[in-house]
Amino acid sequence: MFVEKRICPIFAVSSVTGENIDLLKKFLNILPPRLSSQEQERLSQLPVEYRIDAIYANHTSSGPVIVGGILQSGIIREAENLLAGPLSDGTFFPVKVKTIHRYRVPRRMVRAGQAATISLAQVEASRLRKGMVLVSSTSNPEACFEFVADIYLSAHHSNASIHKGFETTVQMENIRQTVLVVAMDKDELHVDEQATVTFRFRNLCEYVHEGSRLIFRSGNQTKGSGRVTKVLPLQQQANTTTTG
Missing domain, CATH: 2.40.30.10 (Translation factors)
Structure with a gap:
């Protein structure tokens, strides 16, 4: 284990021959979680803040828009109403969570510190962009x-x-x-x-x-x-x- 946070290991691997891929997988499996269970519980009690890193629906799609990102704080549940933004004028607009997936498996909720893809209803893809956030509908976000x-x-x-x-x-x-x-x-x-x-x-x-x-x-x-x-x-x- 690497006990020094400033040390960054380098693995010489080959995606062609598979050389040292097993060592890389072993190393990834022994890495500690990014958040402790206590820290995750603390962050889960805070208002929702989900950072949008990717948008998977094209701008002509008539179906739900799927976004990908990491939930920084709070808990998001299916059918929950949230705010998305900011738009160019600094405002946020309402959206509704339709489905949640983690590692391509359907979930009923996602907790702070976890990455997930979220299907949003009642929103046009053209209104979303990378860099936006989803926040609690009861919050008063300011851009x-x-x-x-x-x-x-x-x-x-x-x-x-x-x-x-x-x-x-x-x-x-x-x-x-x-x-x-x-x-x-x-x-x-x-x-x-x-x-x-x-x-x-x-x-x-x-x-x-x-x-x-x-x-x-x-x-x-x-x-x-x-x-x-x-x-x-x-x-x-x-x-x-x-x-x-």
């Missing part, structure tokens, strides 16, 4: 265009720096989108330095949590990581703009 993060720059162009106006691609949970640096606590950010940065999504608003980890990169030269420290909901941004 955002801007968020603040503490970041660390691990690689960048030689003799260059990051500054206000810089664009990069950020990946956070199931979100992957181009962002713009709109504010920073220093004039320039160089390699091996940290900064507090305000990012703005370039195209669509997203559902973001404080504490979420993120990575960002531009091509093969700019790389960095960080954690969200503050989310600026659309309503708050609108009020700030009006006041200003």
